[in-house]
Amino acid sequence: MGIGIITCQVLEKEIKSLIRDNPEVSHFVVMEWGLHVQPDRLLAAVSDQIRKMEDQVESVVLGYGRCQAMDRLPANFKIPVFRPPAEDCLGVLLGQERYEQEIRKEAGTWFFSRGWTEMGMDFIFHELQVNRLAEKGLDPLKIAHRMLKDFTRGLYIETGLEDDLRLWPKALEISREFHLRLERTTGSISLLKQTIEEALKEQNRHLKNFGGIMDLFTAIKERRSCRSFSTEPVEEATLEKILEAAIWAPSPMNAQPWEFIVVTSQEGKEEICAEAERCRQWALSTSGWKWLDKYRVDFLKTAPVLVVVVGDPKKTGVDQFLEDGSLGYQYACAAAVQNMMLAAQALGIGSLWYTLFDKNNLAQILGINPEKKPLSIVCLGKPSGDVPPVGRKPVQEKIAFFR
Numbered sequence: 329m330g331i332g333i334i335t336c337q338v339l340e341k342e343i344k345s346l347i348r349d350n351p352e353v354s355h356f357v358v359m360e361w362g363l364h365v366q367p368d369r370l371l372a373a374v375s376d377q378i379r380k381m382e383d384q385v386e387s388v389v390l391g392y393g394r395c396q397a398m399d400r401l402p403a404n405f406k407i408p409v410f411r412p413p414a415e416d417c418l419g420v421l422l423g424q425e426r427y428e429q430e431i432r433k434e435a436g437t438w439f440f441s442r443g444w445t446e447m448g449m450d451f452i453f454h455e456l457q458v459n460r461l462a463e464k465g466l467d468p469l470k471i472a473h474r475m476l477k478d479f480t481r482g483l484y485i486e487t488g489l490e491d492d493l494r495l496w497p498k499a500l501e502i503s504r505e506f507h508l509r510l511e512r513t514t515g516s517i518s519l520l521k522q523t524i525e526e527a528l529k530e531q532n533r534h535l536k537n538f539g540g541i542m543d544l545f546t547a548i549k550e551r552r553s554c555r556s557f558s559t560e561p562v563e564e565a566t567l568e569k570i571l572e573a574a575i576w577a578p579s580p581m582n583a584q585p586w587e588f589i590v591v592t593s594q595e596g597k598e599e600i601c602a603e604a605e606r607c608r609q610w611a612l613s614t615s616g617w618k619w620l621d622k623y624r625v626d627f628l629k630t631a632p633v634l635v636v637v638v639g640d641p642k643k644t645g646v647d648q649f650l651e652d653g654s655l656g657y658q659y660a661c662a663a664a665v666q667n668m669m670l671a672a673q674a675l676g677i678g679s680l681w682y683t684l685f686d687k688n689n690l691a692q693i694l695g696i697n698p699e700k701k702p703l704s705i706v707c708l709g710k711p712s713g714d715v716p717p718v719g720r721k722p723v724q725e726k727i728a729f730f731r
């Protein structure tokens with residue numbers, strides 16, 4: 329998968345000069361120029377194109393400024409969307425600050441970008457929205473003259489492309505028509521370049537480390553408890569990503585009452601496994617539950633990584649003053665575990681939330697401060713063999729409405 333580009337026709341040449349035959353740009357769509365005069369139509373058309381690309385590219389670059397529409401783009405696309413930070417295509421070529429300076433310098437400035445100049449008089453009529461007046465028997469040129477009567481300057485933007493001045497005569501012709509003094513200024517395609525580079529960087533990051541990120545609902549529904557792992561190690565970058573997901577979990581008063589002990593040594597895993605086995609036997613004899621007889625905890629020594637989630641009961645938030653208090657820190661640690669498991673799933677790593685151990689014994693094995701509690705172990709690794717399916721009851725059975 330590569331990146332996709334959706335651009336207004338007026339920036340087509342500038343963007344093409346940047347990507348040439350770049351194989352990482354797999355989709356390129358040119359949109360009709362002038363859609364910005366109907367922002368809702370522009371918004372719908374661009375959103376539609378992004379949706380079409382969603383499953384085919386890693387990210388999308390828009391060859392648009394804000395253009396009265398783009399900051400209303402939906403936030404729920406499956407892929408990141410990049411666009412240059414500017415008001416419109418002129419801001420894209422001049423840089424937003426320069427663009428504003430030029431307007432302040434001479435408010436009656438009509439800008440000639442390459443793409444716009446190419447459209448000739450049509451561009452003026454379209455921009456002023458007078459092109460339909462002919463149907464009503466009115467002369468659009470006459471009205472355009474009236475609308476541009478306070479304009480004094482034409483500003484031709486060069487961007488360093490090969491035949492930059494090719495359209496100068498056309499700009500001159502239009503300027504003469506409207507009594508504008510035509511000047512030249514230097515713009516650049518660097519904002520477009522930066523935006524494309526950002527998207528390529530994002531794509532490479534995904535390709536290098538993660539081979540594409542799964543969408544959230546797929547990860548939620550396809551995650552299953554994995555109890556059989558291959559010995560293949562979990563890559564460092566993948567593990568970091570999983571732990572990063574953990575710390576973005578919510579917690580009471582943002583107390584972040586967690587610490588994570590990453591166990592990868594065989595010796596450490598064996599010790600934890602022995603404690604779990606002891607606990608299993610104790611639970612079997614206490615409960616008499618038959619399934620515990622067959623239940624094996626060997627995955628604790630075969631999983632390449634065990635992340636022990638340690639909670640701090642002091643960081644439990646205001647619930648310490650409430651009935652059944654001091655659960656807040658456990659909830660937060662549980663949320664961190666779930667974040668880790670979903671991140672693992674999205675990155676192709678199997679996981680198990682494991683809790684059958686004695687907290688004091690595990691704390692002793694790992695030398696954990698007695699004021700803190702090891703609450704869960706998250707086993708991580710590539711699944712070996714199929715992970716058995718587990719169903720859920722229909723959601724309707726679990727919902728009550730109080731309206």
Ligand SMILES: Cc1cc2nc3c(=O)[nH]c(=O)nc-3n(C[C@H](O)[C@H](O)[C@H](O)COP(=O)(O)O)c2cc1C
Binds near residue numbers: 552553681682718
């Ligand atoms: C708080 C908690 C503790 C769990 N403890 C264990 C455990 O000690 N051993 C185990 O094999 N699975 C454990 N599980 C996993 C559950 O058995 C599993 O989530 C459940 O059967 C549903 O299966 P699924 O995760 O594949 O959807 C635990 C899950 C949770 C949420």
